[in-house]
Amino acid sequence: MTALAPWASSPRASRGRLHAEPGAAERGPRDAFQRDRDRVIHSISFRRLRHKTQVFMAPDGDHFRVRLTHSIEVAQIGRTISRALGLNEDLTEALCLAHDIGHPPFGHAGEEALERALAGKGGFDHNGHTLRTLMMLERPYPRYAGLNLTWETLEGLAKHNGPIFAPNWALAEADAEARLELTSYASLEAQVAALADDIAYDNHDIDDGLRAGLLSIDQLCEVPLVARGWAIARRDFADLGDDRLHGEVIRSQIGAMVNDLIAETRQRIHASGVASVDDVRAAGRALVGFSADMAADERRLKAFMYANLYHHPRQLAAAAAADHVIDGLFAAYHADPSLLPEEWRIRLPDAEPYLSRHIADFIAGMTDRYAVSRYREVVGPIDLPEGF
Structure with a gap:
């Protein structure tokens, strides 16, 4: 790891944990x-x-x-x-x-x-x-x-x-x-995590949408950020078919967003005058972010993805089925909590809202496939659309 900047979070200055942990050093030099x-x-x-x-x-x-x-x-x-x-x-x-x-x-x-x-x-x-x-x-x-x-x-x-x-x-x-x-505001590390999430799903959801056949490169080129990357890929790899270039566009787009974020964030940190992580929390604004131009490009990309992928008819049909599964599970467990596994029954609260929250805790922890299997067990048969 490189030397930490003055405004970085240091484990030596951590505010600690809720519960003391005697002997933690015995479990490795971390x-x-x-x-x-x-x-x-x-x-x-x-x-x-x-x-x-x-x-x-x-x-x-x-x-x-x-x-x-x-x-x-x-x-x-x-x-x-x-x-x-x-x-x-x-x-x-x-x-x-x-x-x-x-x-x-x-x-x-x-x-x-x-x-x-x-x-x-x-x-x-x-x-x-x-x-x-x-x-x-x-x-x-x-x-x-x-x-x-x-x-x-x-x-x-x-x-x-x-x-x-x-x-x-x-x-x-x-x-x-x-x-x-x-x-x-949170630490710069937390602010980075939030923008890394945006960069990842903005770009990798494109990859999955293309793979699923729900998006086409022609559609995506309606977005200026994608169109610029596609033009560069076609120029640099003119001898290759379009399907070989999808990954190149996504990689270059991630690189452009990461480089923009790093440059913009350095400028914001310098302009803010922060000298510690406490200064970061008191800065009154986010210090990690895209430039104005990249932020506008990213908003246009998100709007496109919502219109063409996240709200695609096939996705909406799957969402409706998922909604039905969760509704049915919650109703069944709320009507008869004895259907819950024993480890959840023994901690079942008596009164609302805690009873409902406990059931929601159980359902929220389920995987997709476990939720479907439990629905069939406690509610009944269900026909699921393509994608399940």
Whole structure:
């Protein structure tokens, strides 16, 4: 690792963990942020990401991305950016790997279904559920719940997208326990993780959309950022067929976005005068970001992807089926909690909203395929559209 910049997060200056860990040094020469990264990787919730939707629900193709592979790709981009900026790569990696752990089965369709199920009971938000999972639902240690991550990792997961002034109940509970200073900005490592996520899914979703036949390069060239990359690829590889150039366009686009972000962020850091991570939190604005031109290009790309991929008729049909599965599971477990597995029944709260939240916790932890199999077991047969 390169020497840390003054405004980077240092494990030696960490605010620590909620629970003391005597004898931790006996488990290897790792610093606090390296331990956090490793705890995420070894968690059950992280392993389950291999069967959770990224874009395509329970995909039947081995080459499509899922939450796990997406998180790994985000971490790779995040580490590259952090190294260039002199930030803490291990903290960045921990945040990138953990950022989607709170997603329920079926991606945003599953999240919307759980949000409805918990209407009037606090609702559901995947970001808040990430904190809830890592602080309470994961239970690898004998004396306390959660992974006992450092304050810096919890803070970064809570507010990597910026300050939070109206936290939902799950995030409010996390804040009450860890005092995450939700109304300030997070560390630069957390800000990098948020933009690495955008870069990864902006580009890799293009790759999956092309592979699935839901997008064409002609369509994509309506987006100026893609059109510029395609023109360069065609110029440099004029002897190759179009299908050989898709990956080149995506790689060059990722490189352009990463380079722009690094250059813009360096300028913002210099202009802000920050000299420490506490100065970063008090800066009053995000210091990691794209230039104005790249930000505009990225917004146009996102708008295109929503119109042509995320809201494609085939995707909407799959989302409707996912919605039906989550609705049916929640209704069945709420009507008869004895259908829950024993380890969840023995901790079943008696009163609302805690009963409904407990059921939502169980459902949110499911993989796509487990949710479908449990639906068939506790509700009944279901016909699923192409893609399941």
